Structures are given as structure tokens and as C-alpha cells.
Amino acid sequence: MFYFRMSFKSLLTALLLMLLSFSSSAREYSLDELIGLGIRNNKEIKSLKEDTEYYRGKYIEAASAYYLPYMNADFMAGGPVANHKKEVNRVTDASNFGYMGIDSTFGYLIKSSIDFLYPIYTFGKLGNLKDAANSGLLASESNLKAKELDIAIQISQAYYSIILFNDILNVLSEGEKRLIDARKKLKELLDREEGNVTEKDLYKLDYYSSELYFRISETKKGLSLAKSAINTLCGINDEIDTRDKELAIKDIENINLKEYTELSIDHRYEVKAIRNLKKSLEYLSQAQKRAYFPDIFVGGGLRFSHSNFDFDESNPWIRDDFNYFGFAIGLGARLSLDIGAKYGKDIQAYAQFMKYQYLEEALISGIELQTKKLYEEYIEAKNNYETYSKGEKAAKKWLTTETMNYNIGLGDTKGLIDSLVAYAQAGIIKNKSAYDMKIKKITLDFYAGKMKMNNQ
Known part of the structure; x- marks a missing residue:
């Protein structure tokens, strides 16, 4: 009986440990899954959806005045x-x-x-008001889509940041392992009084180790913040892990700046929103001009x-x-005879229309500049990726040579540290360049309409 109770307790303990391990394990998400969660749960998007419903109600109100008679019972x-x-x-x-x-x-x-x-x-007044309300609804829908696109880009940045920080941690962890081995070997050489080493070399390794641990701590903080950003943007509270595990670039694509600029101007929801808003104000201006005529x-x-x-x-x-x-x-x-008030409203409506005409021109200029900037940053990241991919391979050979020489007592601490720094730096810059390439390309594709959100 005593043996049975002990076995049952052991089984219960094992089950509890299994449950805890399952609950504490990170859940893997793909980028599309996270973007879908963000679009469904993000508070800013929900707020803009209510704006869209408000303008839908305004359109129904204007359409009812156009199609249905006024009745009172x-x-x-x-x-x-x-x-x-x-x-x-x-x-x-x-x-x-x-x-x-x-x-x-x-x-x-x-x-x-x-x-x-x-x-x-009514000389077109009611028709103008109906069309103005419809254009206002379309503008609010475009604003909603623009915010969804912005959230999708932010989620993409946080998603690939998690992969980037994990890659950097792998590079730094490899450097940490090599430093530990080097310190161990240095201590052996000092104890045996062999090789061209002194206590000063030990101090150099210890200092570089402190620098390395600082970088590891900073990277872990960045990883934690990236995961928190995902939770906030997506409206969830999970321990996040990414389904993609590396930032390796398989095929480097060439980008046509002119094509992406033209597509961005045509597909950006901000442009669609301001054009619909401008059209709405144009209809309102026309309605005000026709207010001088009677309603039959x-x-x-x-x-x-x-x-x-x-x-x-x-x-x-x-x-x-x-x-x-x-x-x-x-x-x-x-016919109301308030000619002065009508004339004032006519001026106001036209001024608002011209205001958004200039804003549209400024927006298009800004999009052209933004596309140019993204393109230049993509090219820079592409060149850096190609350069430091070669540099990483060269630094790894250098580090291997220095490590072998150090292990047999022929190397020096400075050469070992320099090769470690070069290898880590090349790996980090290569991964950061891969991250920049992905994010710039995703942003350009989203803006140009070449990459769709999973709700479209």
C-alpha cells in the first residue's frame, strides 16, 4: 500500500511537470497568422472601424433623403x-x-x-449630397485599410526582429564559447609557464568577456521588447516564437524604382483616402452652388x-x-433667401476642396521620396549583405587559424580577440543587413500592392 501511494505521487508530480513545461513553452506563429490577429484585435483598427460605421450611417441618411419621401404620422x-x-x-x-x-x-x-x-x-442638390456621403464612406474605408497596412508592417518588423535577435544571440553565444575555451587554455599555459602569454593576456580576455556579456544582455532586452511589441500589436498575451528561424536570403531580387513609385502612388490607401475626401468636398461645393435654386x-x-x-x-x-x-x-x-449665408458656405466648401488638392500633391511628393528612400536603403542593405557574407567566411577562417595557433602556444591574445571581434561583427552586420532587406522589400511590396494582407 505504501508503494502504491508513492507511485501515485510520483506519477502526479510527473504530470504536473509536463503541464508546466507545456504551458511555459513558446507558441510558434507565422507572419500571416500574426498579421491576421493584429487586424482583428488591434484597438486602433477597431476604432477606425467604428469611424467607418459612422460614415456608413451618414451615407444611409443622405441616400434616404434622395430616394425616399419625407413622411410624418x-x-x-x-x-x-x-x-x-x-x-x-x-x-x-x-x-x-x-x-x-x-x-x-x-x-x-x-x-x-x-x-x-x-x-x-432639386437641381442636383440631393444627388450631390448623396455622392458626397458615399465618397466620405470610401475615404473612411481607405483610412481603415491604411491603418491595417501600417499595423501589418509594424508586425513584420517585430516578427523579423525576433529572428534577428535570436541570430545575433547565436553569434554572440559562439563567441562566448570560444572565449571560455581560450581562457581555459590561457590559464593552462600560465600555470605551465608555456607559450608567449602573460597575466595581461588574461585581463584582456576578461575585459572582452565583459563587453560580450553586455552585448548579450542588450540583445536579450531587444528580443523581449520585440515579443512584447507583437503581443501589443496583435492583442494577445502569449510567449511568442516565430515559425521562421533564420534571415538567410536565398534569392536577391532587383527592384525597379520607377515601377514601385508608380504602383505606390496608385495603390497607397492614403492617396485613395485623400482623393475620395477631395471628391466628397467637390460634391459639397457643387451642392452649395446649387443652393441658389429652389427645391420643387x-x-x-x-x-x-x-x-x-x-x-x-x-x-x-x-x-x-x-x-x-x-x-x-x-x-x-x-427657396430660402439667405443669400449671404449661402455664398459664405459656397466659399468655405471650395476652400476645403482646394486645401485637399494641395495636400494630395504634397502626399504624392512624400510617397515618391519615401519610395526612393526605401529603395536606397534596400540597395545599401543588399550590398552590405553580399559584402559581409564574404567577410564572415574570411573572419571564420582567420578565427580558426588564430584558435589553432593559440591552442599550441604560438598565437597571441590580441590576434585571437581581433579575429573574434571581426567574426562576431561580420555575422551581426550580415544578419542586420538581411533583416533590413526583408523589411524594406516587404514595405515596398505592401505599398505597391504586390503583397496582400491575408484579409484582402
């Missing part, structure tokens, strides 16, 4: 209603509430009215009232407010 039912007698015999009816002429019985009243107005010609409409109404008492009046000039029915329809025109 009132309905009332209640009681009691006294039977009012207009002809009262003061002698025979004196017992019925004195001389007020009110019967002792009560009834009900139903009353209703309907008014409608339908514009049949068809209007009418229906009036109905009924009570269970019959209020027949002997005087034809007295209206019975409890029992009647009437209907009328007619053609009308309406």
Missing part, C-alpha cells in the same frame, strides 16, 4: 369624451349638469394625421378623427373637431 386614441350639446333647453335639461350642456355619458376619440413631401427636382416637390397630407358620439352641428361655420376626414396633394417649391 401622428396617432392618438383616448377618452373619456363628453357628449357636447350645442342646443340646450334651459328648462328641461337644467338637471343635466346645470347649463353647461354636457351629457352624463362619455365616449372615445381616435385621431390621426399623415404628412408627406417628396422632392422631384410634391406634398400632401391626410387628416382623420372619429368619436363614437355624433356631434352634428346646426351651424355650418362651426367645425366638428371630433369627426372629420380630409386629404390633399399638391405641387410646391421652396
Whole structure:
């Protein structure tokens, strides 16, 4: 019995350790998965989605005014209603509430009215307002897409930053291992008083080791921040790991600057947004110019009232407010004569249109400059990657030679440290260049419409 209890406890402990190891392990995500999470969960995107719904409501409001008539309906039912007698015999009816002429019985009243107005010609005003609202909706949708694209690029930067920092940690860890081995060998040589080494060489190794550990600490901090950025951008709270494990560039693509510039101007959502907004203001300006003309409409109404008492009046000039029915329809025109206010609004609308015309031109100039900058940075990163890929191989051979000489007591500490520094620096710059190439290319492809988000 004692053996069974011990076995059960051991099994339970093992299961708990397994669960803890599973819960603490990082979850792997692909870049597309993280971008999809960011677009669904990001708070800024959710805020802009509400903006889009707001402008959708404005469009529905304007479209309703264009397609549907204005209608207003009132309905009332209640009681009691006294039977009012207009002809009262003061002698025979004196017992019925004195001389007020009110019967002792009560009834009900139903009353209703309907008014409608339908514009049949407004000189294009309602059509302009509808089109302005539709363009405003399209502009808000483009702003939403622009923010989604911005979030996708930020997630891409954080995603590949995780890979970059892991690669740098691998390079630094290899340097750390070689330093440990070198220090061990140096200590042996000093103890045996062999080789061309002194205590000063030991101090050099220890100093360089402190520099190396500082770089490792800084890299781990960057890795932690990159993972936190992913969690924040994607609206999750996971221990993140990337499905891609390296930044190696297999095929280096050539980029046509002119093609990417033209595609960026055509596909950037910021340009689409400002063009739709400008179009909306143009429609509003046209509506203001047509405000000097009248609105021609068809209007009418229906009036109905009924009570269970019959209020027949002997005087034809007295209206019975409890029992009647009437209907009328007619053609009308309406024009407000506030010419000064209309002229002021006309000037305002045109000024707003011209403002966004200049903003569009400035935006296009900025896109051309931004595309040029991304292109130049991509070319620079490409050249650095190719250069330091060769440099890394050369530095590795140098380091191998210095290590072999050091192990047999023929090398010197300075040569070993210099080769270690060169190898680590070449590896870091090569990986950083690979990161820059990927991010610049992804950004250019997103802006040019060559790379789509997974919700498109």
C-alpha cells in the first residue's frame, strides 16, 4: 500500500511537470497568422472601424433623403369624451349638469394625421449630397485599410526582429564559447609557464568577456521588447516564437524604382483616402452652388378623427373637431433667401476642396521620396549583405587559424580577440543587413500592392 501511494505521487508530480513545461513553452506563429490577429484585435483598427460605421450611417441618411419621401404620422386614441350639446333647453335639461350642456355619458376619440413631401427636382442638390456621403464612406474605408497596412508592417518588423535577435544571440553565444575555451587554455599555459602569454593576456580576455556579456544582455532586452511589441500589436498575451528561424536570403531580387513609385502612388490607401475626401468636398461645393435654386416637390397630407358620439352641428361655420376626414396633394417649391449665408458656405466648401488638392500633391511628393528612400536603403542593405557574407567566411577562417595557433602556444591574445571581434561583427552586420532587406522589400511590396494582407 505504501508503494502504491508513492507511485501515485510520483506519477502526479510527473504530470504536473509536463503541464508546466507545456504551458511555459513558446507558441510558434507565422507572419500571416500574426498579421491576421493584429487586424482583428488591434484597438486602433477597431476604432477606425467604428469611424467607418459612422460614415456608413451618414451615407444611409443622405441616400434616404434622395430616394425616399419625407413622411410624418401622428396617432392618438383616448377618452373619456363628453357628449357636447350645442342646443340646450334651459328648462328641461337644467338637471343635466346645470347649463353647461354636457351629457352624463362619455365616449372615445381616435385621431390621426399623415404628412408627406417628396422632392422631384432639386437641381442636383440631393444627388450631390448623396455622392458626397458615399465618397466620405470610401475615404473612411481607405483610412481603415491604411491603418491595417501600417499595423501589418509594424508586425513584420517585430516578427523579423525576433529572428534577428535570436541570430545575433547565436553569434554572440559562439563567441562566448570560444572565449571560455581560450581562457581555459590561457590559464593552462600560465600555470605551465608555456607559450608567449602573460597575466595581461588574461585581463584582456576578461575585459572582452565583459563587453560580450553586455552585448548579450542588450540583445536579450531587444528580443523581449520585440515579443512584447507583437503581443501589443496583435492583442494577445502569449510567449511568442516565430515559425521562421533564420534571415538567410536565398534569392536577391532587383527592384525597379520607377515601377514601385508608380504602383505606390496608385495603390497607397492614403492617396485613395485623400482623393475620395477631395471628391466628397467637390460634391459639397457643387451642392452649395446649387443652393441658389429652389427645391420643387410634391406634398400632401391626410387628416382623420372619429368619436363614437355624433356631434352634428346646426351651424355650418362651426367645425366638428371630433369627426372629420380630409386629404390633399399638391405641387410646391421652396427657396430660402439667405443669400449671404449661402455664398459664405459656397466659399468655405471650395476652400476645403482646394486645401485637399494641395495636400494630395504634397502626399504624392512624400510617397515618391519615401519610395526612393526605401529603395536606397534596400540597395545599401543588399550590398552590405553580399559584402559581409564574404567577410564572415574570411573572419571564420582567420578565427580558426588564430584558435589553432593559440591552442599550441604560438598565437597571441590580441590576434585571437581581433579575429573574434571581426567574426562576431561580420555575422551581426550580415544578419542586420538581411533583416533590413526583408523589411524594406516587404514595405515596398505592401505599398505597391504586390503583397496582400491575408484579409484582402
